[in-house]
Amino acid sequence: xxxxxxxxxxxxxxEGEFITINCSYSVGISALHWLQQHPGGGIVSLFMLSSGKxxxxxxxxxxxxxxxxxxxxxxxxHPRDSAVYICVAVVLSQGGSEKxxxxxxxxxxxxx
Amino acid sequence: SxxxxxxxxxDICQRGTSLTIQCQVDSQVTMMFWxxxxxxxxxxxxxxxxxxxxxxxxxxxxxxxxxxxxPNLTFSTLTVSNMxxxxxxxxxxxxxxxxxxxxxxGQGTRLTVV
Numbered sequence: 559x560x561x562x563x564x565x566x567x568x569x570x571x572x573e574g575e576f577i578t579i580n581c582s583y584s585v586g587i588s589a590l591h592w593l594q595q596h597p598g599g600g601i602v603s604l605f606m607l608s609s610g611k612x613x614x615x616x617x618x619x620x621x622x623x624x625x626x627x628x629x630x631x632x633x634x635x636h637p638r639d640s641a642v643y644i645c646v647a648v649v650l651s652q653g654g655s656e657k658x659x660x661x662x663x664x665x666x667x668x669x670x
Numbered sequence: 671s672x673x674x675x676x677x678x679x680x681d682i683c684q685r686g687t688s689l690t691i692q693c694q695v696d697s698q699v700t701m702m703f704w705x706x707x708x709x710x711x712x713x714x715x716x717x718x719x720x721x722x723x724x725x726x727x728x729x730x731x732x733x734x735x736x737x738x739x740x741p742n743l744t745f746s747t748l749t750v751s752n753m754x755x756x757x758x759x760x761x762x763x764x765x766x767x768x769x770x771x772x773x774x775x776g777q778g779t780r781l782t783v784v
Contacts, residue, residue, distance in 0.1 A: 603772055606771075658713075
């Protein structure tokens with residue numbers, strides 16, 4: 559079982575819909591990232607959070623440390639939001655260094 | 671946050687050849703990493719690029735296959751050596767300016783080996 563699990567794996571929505579992508583992790587983390595990967599492979603960091611909630615435009619990310627769960631929400635979705643969204647856990651490894659553990663991603667398609 | 675320029679963005683290579691991928695950061699970063707994303711899979715860490723010393727490789731990855739250079743705090747290269755079709759993947763570099771800081775990523779290199 560992967561240490562970071564995302565759901566759903568694929569998601570298709572109509573323009574304007576509210577989107578939720580979920581991420582559960584089984585390890586202790588110091589932080590969690592949400593990334594957006596475009597079809598060409600390039601990656602943009604959307605959020606890094608270690609508690610609570612962050613908002614940037616139409617994107618909202620929440621994390622519940624006790625439940626080891628994070629969600630990414632997109633309000634008023636648009637076709638340009640179509641991408642793969644990746645959850646990344648920041649884990650402290652032996653020796654005190656950080657290790658990034660990636661989820662497999664959620665492929666979002668927003669139809670006009 | 672810093673910006674990483676990664677080149678090339680894509681390439682098609684013959685088996686048996688080598689390809690070097692470059693990442694240039696617009697500011698000094700303490701940590702740089704190289705990842706591989708095989709088709710349909712999640713990103714997997716290849717190695718941590720250490721400035722002025724040998725990279726630290728993850729299990730399953732070796733220096734002879736993936737030599738890495740990091741001559742300073744703004745630049746790193748990854749070479750994929752003696753390529754085979756199984757090396758067809760997206761290769762990605764990332765950087766962090768320290769522990770508990772945001773990670774930022776290059777644009778990725780989509781490699782196809784024929």
